[in-house]
Amino acid sequence: MIRNERVGTGISKIDKLISGGFKKNSVNLVVGNAGSGKTTLAMQYLVDGLKKGEAGIYITFDENKEKLYDDFAEFGWELERFERMGLLKFLEYTPEQVRSLVSEGGGTLDVLVSQMNAKRIVVDSISSFSMLFINEITKRESSLGLFELFGKWGCTAVLTGQASDVNADEIESDFAFEVDSIIALHHFKKNGKRERALEILKMRGTKIPEKTMQMGISNKGITVEPNKIVSK
Secondary structure, three states, rough: OOOOOOEEEOOOOHHHHOOEEEEEOOEEEEEHHHHHHHHHHHHHHHHHOOOOOEEEEEEEOOOHHHHHHHHHHHHOHHHHHHHHHEEEEEEEEHHHHHHHHHOOOOHHHHHHHHHOOEEEEEEOOHHHHOOOOHHHHHHHHHHHHHHHHHHHHHHHHEEEEEEEOOOOOHHHOOOOOOOOEEEEEEEEEEEOEEEEEEEEEEOOOOOOOOEEEEEEEOOEEEEEEEEEOOOO
């Protein structure tokens, strides 16, 4: 049964705290300010699946493929190799193109997911998509339409979203009730130096740690120290 199945986040110490990872077929939002590590966490999630032979799709509105692949090569993530193997597809879309795909019930993306048998999908960032809509009702309808596509495909999705540290508890209110989990990444200055932290704000059907945990970015990606609590 899907109900209790889990999909690894790519961060083993986090998985141990949340019953093994994200719920299968769930929609998960990762938010934070610029430079907090949102894109890194999203790609780390995909790479976790790629290493297990699970195909994944990365949809971006802002990132350049060559630059991103080059940056992540520093972590030992061989994204070009996974792409050649047919396990990874990197798609540079405009928000308008995604809106059209949603209205078409998936369109060409529906075919691609089926051909690849994709299990994981990333949208970087959902904030760019939401900016298309002036009317709150159409924004919510289109977002729900996108989330329904993920469910139809049987994919576990990670979305990134922009948020300031100041409003960390109110981040992405447009999607807060629709998504299954929200992870906040914090990047702030304290006592003259930069600190990183990770906080799980919400995860349906899962007991979560009620603390803000120390986070780092090493030569292998994002790391978290659950026993080291961070305060601003």
